[in-house]
Amino acid sequence: MPKQTFFNLPKQKRDLITRLALEEFASHDYHSASLSKIVERAGIAKGSMYQYFGGKKDLYLYLFNLVGQAKLSYITSKVPDPESLDLFSYLKELMMASAGFEIHHPLEYRMGMRVVYGDSPFKEEERQQMKNAVVDFYKGLLIRGIERGELDPDLDVDAAAFLLSAVSLELGSFIMNRLDLDSEDLQSSKIDWEALEPILDTVIALIKNGIARR
Amino acid sequence: MPKQTFFNLPKQKRDLITRLALEEFASHDYHSASLSKIVERAGIAKGSMYQYFGGKKDLYLYLFNLVGQAKLSYITSKVPDPESLDLFSYLKELMMASAGFEIHHPLEYRMGMRVVYGDSPFKEEERQQMKNAVVDFYKGLLIRGIERGELDPDLDVDAAAFLLSAVSLELGSFIMNRLDLDSEDLQSSKIDWEALEPILDTVIALIKNGIARR
DNA sequence: TAGTCATGTGACCTAGCAGTCATATTATAT
DNA sequence: ATATAATATGACTGCTAGGTCACATGACTA
Structure with missing residues (x-):
């Protein structure tokens, strides 16, 4: 402190x-x-x-706490109540907000990535706990999805939660790739929200339905 | 040199x-x-x-070159010819080999992760190129999958390739989680190959068919 | 105005680092 | 045995870092 x-x-x-x-x-x-x-x-x-x-x-x-608070308040301000949406719509909103945070708070985002990936005063164990917190959050979502009958009860929740956290971790770089930006452009934050939506639709559809021919 | x-x-x-x-x-x-x-x-x-x-x-x-060579030769020694397998079986073999490398060459793996994620003498641009190389590799696979009629021609190849690379990047930590190991255990490398297969089956099935109820 | 406490300062301390180099050691060849 | 080239050495330089501290400056009280 x-x-x-x-x-x-x-x-x-x-x-x-x-x-x-x-x-x-x-x-x-x-x-x-x-x-x-x-x-x-x-x-x-x-x-x-x-x-x-x-x-x-x-x-x-x-700074770490600042970043955490900033992200939390940004996300909660953008994402609606999970009860009011079906699972995949909620996931989409969540990831859109997450991407929005990366774009509109690039410094906080980049520091956050370093906490998870780079050297830090946190012990490896604490670092793992942070990652697990993300996975656990997604697990909670999926379990509720099953309870609400939106998902197959036989779904491997751990594996699916891992998939979601892997995607959300890398989402930022995919979006930057697709919008043809680099870290520098983020500062100017003239990236419009609308550009994000189709990207997220695509990604969520892949997660939902898979890559294979239907 | x-x-x-x-x-x-x-x-x-x-x-x-x-x-x-x-x-x-x-x-x-x-x-x-x-x-x-x-x-x-x-x-x-x-x-x-x-x-x-x-x-x-x-x-x-x-060391960077050593790691690259070690990984390449490990993978090519384990993974069969892509023509002899359907896309998803090949992906499974590929990711199993990749996970095997992480387990049997933990030092090389950890250094590799640092090259991509941590500070390094590479410029940000070069770092991005390495990541892109992975994505491009998966794109090539997917395109061939489409040509062979295994995938929907309307598949968003970029997004799917991103999904695959995101999963493969984080796969290591998922496997360690699921087998209840940490980085230390890797040294003893008494993890049996058979334990990997069901995990990869699950992950590939998710990628293939998605999370949603079918 | 005199006194007290909070705040600001930068020279200084110790530690660790990458990199250098004159010198010592060893191996090879004649 | 001698000369020559290859290799090994560790004290040393210069630099930057995090952290400390005696002192200076400012602000507020009585």
């Missing part, structure tokens, strides 16, 4: 530091990210940073 | 250095991996390493 001093800062300064730190941790692994670079860019003294945060790990965890 | 001096080394010593370097680069990102640690473990002087390799990047690229 940051120290009180950090929260006493004028919002503008706080936000600047947060943004620059996020940029650094979005662009480099935990070990490679540099506090010295951050303070230099922010135009503040190294010592000041240690008035705000306990250290590198403290800053990292603060 | 390593220098001639490296290849003049007695095989035993060469292999030791290679193995220790691979362990280091499998356990840490490019920036965090340490030549000093490698030479210390190998019991040789720092200067010797620079008699063998031009520098850190040279060593890294050497």
